[in-house]
Amino acid sequence: MRRSRTPAELVQAEPGPAHTIDFDGQPVPALPGQTIAAALWADGVLAWRTTRVGGRPRGAFCGIGACFDCLATVDGRPNQRTCLLPAEPGTTVTTQEGHGRADLDV
């Protein structure tokens, strides 16, 4: 669901060449300076986490680092705010199931 006019077009941005990040094993294009959440959104991905209790999908909500809705596992670290992290070449984003810390359960 790409829009006809993107924010980049509106501000007449001239970003450098795109690279890719990895989202659940699939390549996703990203521009220099773009956040992970912005790259996923631009590629039509709206959810990259499930809630702890109901297992419902979550993605970006506030988009400005306040609400903690856009958490995902990034390069193996759970609970990272994707709206704040740059989508650097080779970044690996994994859909986070619940708290993402099942490894600590005893």
Next chain:
Amino acid sequence: MVAGTSARQEALRAFAAEQATVGVTAEEIPGERLRELEPHLASGLAGGFLYPQDAQVQPALAAAHLLRAARRAGARLHTGEAVKAVRLGADGAVRGVETERRRLDAAAVINAAGTWGGELAALAGVHLPVLPRRGFVLVTEPLPRIVRHKVYAADYVADVASGSAALQTSAVVEGTPGGPVLIGASRERVGFDRTLSVEVVSRLAAQAAALFPVLAGVSVMRAYRGFRPYLPDHLPAIGADPRVPGLYHACGHEGAGIGLAPATGLLITQQLIGKEPELGLAPFRADRFPAEDAA
């Protein structure tokens, strides 16, 4: 409660024996059994005590439920209005209060103003040296139930009883049903200073990670601070003030106000309706502090 050394464990044993005389159950746990109760606890601890009667309450939710119950019973709530005056009659007895917006007539006024209880007492012309004792809490990212109880390091008991104004920290680590782990506890007398203290939060984080090494790899999402209402002898002020007929106090519980609120309410209600309170209130009398404590 957990102890790092056998001397600390001995101190906890004496503390538990004292508590047993008033009906508190505590079970001694040898060091080698601690991890059956808390699998992520650090190794090498001398032992601890389990309090099976312990319970958890979410303070904001508890307050909301108490308010709902009070309103159902006919109470009216006026929020966001500071009390500007306590009105006294010619006989020196309470007649009510004036707030920023209204006058409320009442034969009894209950001072439940927490850390500001001393200011409200002063409006009624009496001395009650409630002081703020600042504490910080760290809130981690949501986690599976890696901390199953509220776990206190043994030093906590001494910190609470201390009269020092200087900073004290001892680890208190508490898992919650929601997932975040809460990390305390610091105590310092710095007035109502609301600024974040990096020294305090880093000490709290280090002590918690020493007790539960798994926490070293966990993110803290936020920190908050509060001001415990502290009276010099660490006991609250509960009940009728003998200096001002009609004035009652329910404040100064330091860090235990949420848990002690229902019992405090019961004791004051019994006084208000002319019954003998089921716990003697002499140790909690508001006039037990000489005026020079104000310094």
